[in-house]
Amino acid sequence: MGLLTFVALGGGAVAGVVGAPFVLGAVGFTSAGIAAGSYAAGMMSAAAVANGGGVVAGSTVAVLQAVGAAGLSGTATAVVTGTGAAVGTAVGWLAAIII
Secondary structure (H helix, E strand, O other): OOHHHHHHHHHHHHHHHHHHHHHHHHHOEEOOEEOOOOHHHHHHHHHHHHOOOOOOOOOHHHHHHHHHHHOOOHHHHHHHHHHHHHHHHHHHHHHHHHO
């Protein structure tokens, strides 16, 4: 791997971590709750139907809403930044291949 590949990987990882709060807000996980008609509302509806009417504490929807409402901290930081870094790194790797 060349220098450009490492730069692309690092840039993708940083973009994934820094961009996580913005992406969560954009899909509907806001500080005021889940936005009506958003992608997050669809996720919450599907989770509730699958679990007999409620969203299970600790589920993906519950964790993402907690992060959207309170910001990134503690366990939520580890979950979101780990996922964001993995996705960002993958995007950076793909960009390096294309370049």
